[in-house]
Amino acid sequence: MRRVAVILLAAGQGNRAGGAVAKQYRLLAGKSVIALNLQAFSSDAVGAADGLLIQPVIADGGADDFQAARGAFSTLPPVPGGVTRQQSVLAGLEALAPHHPDLVLIHDAARPLLTAALIARAIDAAASSGAALPVMPVVDTIKSMDAQGRVGATIERMHLRIAQTPQAFRFTSILDAHRQAASAGRTDFTDDAALAEWAGLTVTTFEGEAWNMKLTHPDDFAKAEAHLVAQLADIRTGQGFDVHAFAPGDHVMLCGVRITHDRGLSGHSDADAGLHALVDAILGALAEGDIGAHFPPSDMRWKGASSDQFLQHAVARVSARGGMIAHLDVTLICEAPKIGPHRDAMREAIARIARVPLHRVAVKATTSEKLGFTGRGEGIAALACATIRLPWKE
Numbered sequence: 001m002r003r004v005a006v007i008l009l010a011a012g013q014g015n016r017a018g019g020a021v022a023k024q025y026r027l028l029a030g031k032s033v034i035a036l037n038l039q040a041f042s043s044d045a046v047g048a049a050d051g052l053l054i055q056p057v058i059a060d061g062g063a064d065d066f067q068a069a070r071g072a073f074s075t076l077p078p079v080p081g082g083v084t085r086q087q088s089v090l091a092g093l094e095a096l097a098p099h100h101p102d103l104v105l106i107h108d109a110a111r112p113l114l115t116a117a118l119i120a121r122a123i124d125a126a127a128s129s130g131a132a133l134p135v136m137p138v139v140d141t142i143k144s145m146d147a148q149g150r151v152g153a154t155i156e157r158m159h160l161r162i163a164q165t166p167q168a169f170r171f172t173s174i175l176d177a178h179r180q181a182a183s184a185g186r187t188d189f190t191d192d193a194a195l196a197e198w199a200g201l202t203v204t205t206f207e208g209e210a211w212n213m214k215l216t217h218p219d220d221f222a223k224a225e226a227h228l229v230a231q232l233a234d235i236r237t238g239q240g241f242d243v244h245a246f247a248p249g250d251h252v253m254l255c256g257v258r259i260t261h262d263r264g265l266s267g268h269s270d271a272d273a274g275l276h277a278l279v280d281a282i283l284g285a286l287a288e289g290d291i292g293a294h295f296p297p298s299d300m301r302w303k304g305a306s307s308d309q310f311l312q313h314a315v316a317r318v319s320a321r322g323g324m325i326a327h328l329d330v331t332l333i334c335e336a337p338k339i340g341p342h343r344d345a346m347r348e349a350i351a352r353i354a355r356v357p358l359h360r361v362a363v364k365a366t367t368s369e370k371l372g373f374t375g376r377g378e379g380i381a382a383l384a385c386a387t388i389r390l391p392w393k394e
């Protein structure tokens with residue numbers, strides 16, 4: 001049984017891609033670039049019986065960002081990268097050495113759209129040739145230019161290929177090659193196939209994928225997101241409803257926001273009717289039961305619990321099904337407290353907890369014109385609607 005490891009390179013700062021967040025932590029269709037990579041490498045379809053050993057290499061000080069971005073996928077503890085890509089790869093190889101993998105795939109996290117089929121081809125290629133990289137044919141005509149910007153020559157493209165990752169190697173060969181390059185003072189190889197050639201290894205190729213593109217410019221993110229969203233054609237809406245009664249107290253929790261009030265809300269958890277209605281709406285869209293089934297009130301773990309974790313759980317269920325949240329909409333029904341002044345804070349809290357953009361979250365409020373239990377000020381009711389997108393499966 002061969003043991004296959006992966007080095008996931010996520011140490012770059014990604015300045016060319018724009019945005020305040022490093023590109024490996026940006027969200028695409030509701031998932032971080034890191035999580036999309038981990039989803040592909042963790043797929044059963046890669047054909048590794050006991051799964052791949054994934055060694056992330058991250059920017060120094062980026063452990064919290066990585067932890068938040070990895071979602072439910074498990075990896076080895078991340079190690080910090082070096083100044084150059086080559087040094088980051090060596091850091092990953094040295095961290096993997098005590099695990100004695102037979103093969104290693106070295107992949108740039110900036111290519112998150114790779115498929116399990118490509119990963120399976122990489123493993124086969126490494127097993128049969130010892131060193132291989134995925135390539136794509138060059139379809140455009142290529143010109144070389146002189147210093148004055150004039151065309152020097154038209155390059156024969158038949159022998160040219162575009163290099164991608166994951167590049168795949170017998171572990172001990174590429175570790176030795178990297179150690180040799182480092183002791184020879186080389187730090188500037190931009191891919192591992194080039195370093196392997198330098199060390200005298202024979203490098204073969206296998207078929208890459210058009211969508212295994214490197215996210216570099218802002219447009220690439222839009223293209224990648226459109227590609228991912230198009231696969232989520234099962235669009236579902238779920239509804240939720242919740243009520244909590246007023247009780248003595250000095251504040252209420254609503255949609256993740258603490259509001260000072262002359263009464264509190266009674267409940268087993270923090271009695272956040274807004275978040276509870278949202279959780280049921282998401283579970284309804286998934287057809288996965290209700291909040292009481294996932295978090296039984298009889299379970300003492302949830303006594304006084306913050307409802308943030310209930311919403312995080314429902315969102316994690318959507319991710320586990322390979323889907324995304326398209327929209328969340330809550331209506332709070334009460335005479336008091338006044339919701340309007342807290343509406344923006346509530347939208348921000350829901351967006352933060354559910355990890356969705358603010359423009360995909362709505363909070364509304366109404367009274368019931370002094371009618372019924374909400375009108376008499378006996379409690380607060382909440383209605384919610386969740387729209388989610390899942391991969392289409394019959």
Ligand code: MG
Nearest residue numbers: 242243273276
């Ligand atoms: Mg409730």
